[in-house]
Amino acid sequence: MPEAGAAPLGRLAIVGLGLIGSSIARGARRYGLAETIVAIDRDEAVQTRVRDLGLADQVTGDAAEGVAGADLVILCVPVGAVGAVAAEIAPHLAPRAILSDVGSVKGSVVAAVAPHLPEGVAFVPGHPVAGTEYSGPDAGFSTLFQNRWCILTPPEGTDEAAVARVRGLWEGLGAIVETMSPEHHDLVLAITSHVPHLIAYNIVGTAADLEEVTQSEVIKFSAGGFRDFTRIAASDPTMWRDVFLTNKDAVLEMLGRFNEDLAALARAIRWGDGEALHALFTRTRAIRRGIVAMGQETAEPDFGRRKEG
Amino acid sequence: MPEAGAAPLGRLAIVGLGLIGSSIARGARRYGLAETIVAIDRDEAVQTRVRDLGLADQVTGDAAEGVAGADLVILCVPVGAVGAVAAEIAPHLAPRAILSDVGSVKGSVVAAVAPHLPEGVAFVPGHPVAGTEYSGPDAGFSTLFQNRWCILTPPEGTDEAAVARVRGLWEGLGAIVETMSPEHHDLVLAITSHVPHLIAYNIVGTAADLEEVTQSEVIKFSAGGFRDFTRIAASDPTMWRDVFLTNKDAVLEMLGRFNEDLAALARAIRWGDGEALHALFTRTRAIRRGIVAMGQETAEPDFGRRKEG
Secondary structure, eight states: OOOOOOOEEEEEEEEEOSSEEEHHHHHHHHTTEEEEEEEOOOOOHHHHHHHHHHHHHHSSOOOOHHHHTOSSSEOSSSSGGGGHHHHHHHGGGGGGEEEEEOOOOHHHHHHHHHHGGGGTEEEEEEOOOOOOOOOTTTTTTTOOOOOOOOEEEOOOTHHHHHHHHHHHHHHTTTTEEEOHHHHHHHHHHHIIIIIHHHHHHHHHHHHHTTTOOOOHHHHGGGGGGGHHHHTTTOOOHHHHHHHHHHHHHHHHHHHHHHHHHHHHHHHHHHHHHHHHHHHHHHHHHHHHHHHHTTSOOOOOOOGGGOOOO | OOOOOSOEEEEEEEEOSSHHHHHHHHHHHTTTEEEEEEEEOOHHHHHHHHHHHHHSSEEEHHHHHHHHHOOOOOOOOOOGHHHHHHHHHHSSSTTTTEEEEEOOOHHHHHHGGGOOOOOOOOOOOOEEEESSSSSSSOOOOTTTTOOOOOEEOOOOTOOHHHHHHHHHHHHHHHHHHEOOOHHHHHHHHHIIIIHHHHHHHHHHHHHHHHHSHHHHHHHGGGGGHHHHHHHTTOOHHHHHHHHHHSSHHHHHHHHHOOOOOHHHHHHHHTTTTTHHHHHHHHHHHHHHHOOOOHSSSSSGGGGGOOOOO
């Protein structure tokens, strides 16, 4: 594990206290990564919960007030809202503040934030590849990012010290940091996250709309495989709408490949080509072994849903 | 919970000691559901493991010998092998024996077994909707069927007493038994199990074949959703090849609906129809709530992969 980066931050402002924002707040507190944590959320119900849970030193609905004097401001709002929030807070950022985000799409975020960036403020876009199917300030936990990757996509010429500060925060939260271009990020995440979510949402929708099979039957017999898809199809609708709208090209490209492969598979079924099916079904086991070996997944049968043997 | 059916079986013969067969053996022993358990497997390595694990009272590779005198014979082999095994054992079945199976497809199994069925032997096809991604005699456990559905598809006119015996065994193993026609079973399972497995296998294959994204990247960033699909894409290749070859019509029908819906979703993305996306993504949450409420799934975030808060 790399060392956590240097001294803790002075003032850390988090905009949006959902699953990710509230997990950063919890982790920053627990691991001593900032002297002062400011929570900014325009939703009053969220502000109340954040106060009740004691997640921050200061809680406000006023973004201008909240970001004033912050060393690092992290935007944890749906990617479709990042541009508007950046525009709102830009005039109030401290002269040498660092701005970052946690959006699941990076190209569109860079394009949305760039026009608003004040002179002297560095923007270090980030994406922690971690989460659960739950949303809101109660859903977060301090260990969410432990042993998960966080991708940073700083544009060329970004202040190195600013990148190091953001890297230090993520390493302090237990993440492994990797850097790549926004374009490559969006392609990688299209296949490892966005298309999987899309087809999960899709099959759950298909199953709900059948006439020959009742919804009650779908639910009862879901242990045959379907229920695994319903987990990711329970993720936050606004966040995911924005992901698909802002990473359209990469998603449609990867979806095109998925569809080509699926058409070939359907053809193998129609023509009874058992060898082709068996070959694919054998090959796919290796990828899972790699994921388990890299600590990105549990090896317990059935995700360890059953404890008893 | 319904009562376990009457007296225990005398002699229970299990053909094929994989995940399902070995779980039945373990459960029958633990819950006292049979006086004598006979394990039949033509694979010598499996016979040795079954002996070492002490899963049965008698272990043999000779199906004729193993089924002799059995009150109930359950075929736990891939559905593509059920017909051949039925033909092999038929002449050796006791006069009033009951034959059953656990195949994930029922129409083809009924068609494959019927021609071999001796006079006086009742065939009660069954399918426990339970499993994990692991295979073989070491993968089984006695509680695999607890609170899971088991579907029986007895043809019209099947001896009621035979159906009650098979139902009693499954209830004794903790399952909830439901009866339906083989045709309806195959349609229900096509959407709740077969198509989910097909698209999981497919996306894992697509991801493995990309040139722009390396396999190492797919593995590292799999926590964004992809890893959930790799679990079911690690299931037994022979079993699943047979499922797709023997439930071709229902699978292709359900896959056609999935594809129609996916095309509409891709179109919504291309045209930026955020409302349509948000509406679907909201609707799909309800189905998961139903599955969790019915005890078919854990409500723990991320399948409870993380224990700490």
